[in-house]
Amino acid sequence: MGLYIKKGEPLCVSSGVYESYIREGPYVALRDFAFTDAIEEFKRKTPVPENSYLLLHNFHEYLVAQRYLKKTPCRSIHLGEFGRFDLKEEFDTDV
Template sequence: MLIRKGEIISIASGAFEGFETSGPFVAEQDFDFSDFVDEARATLPESASRLDVQDLMDAIPDQLLKRGLIAKVPCRNLHLGAFGDWDLQETLGDH
């Protein structure tokens, strides 16, 4: 999965209440996201628990930032509400 320099991306994992999203980020250079994830996955032992796997998934954005492959992009977060109730809110995003 090739990411091109200048592309805006977000990274998500999980489902339902465990859904996590990070971003937006801008790619600082071309890189293969699949290759990066494969390298990260190779650091896990075969006996890794699901929690260990999820922890690694959560760490991927920080690892990409530390390697200089992506950079944070400031944004506004807009929240519509929850559980059928409107509650329009705005915050400055910091991932």
């Protein structure tokens, strides 16, 4: 069972805590799939490094390579800080 992703669904993938926190995406799902099944498939196909937590850093790349996900462009709008509006726009072109 587990987390089920539907074709066309937008999502981001994150892992880690504090300074090792990583958020990848946004992506769009290219097909329906169970996320837990994709994780098990990845673990079977990927040599486990000495520190197994390093598997997390390559998982999003695996999902793209296996055509589970496709990276999609996204606009990021920063509203400001310290109680002031200071709009900044950034367009993610790393697709």
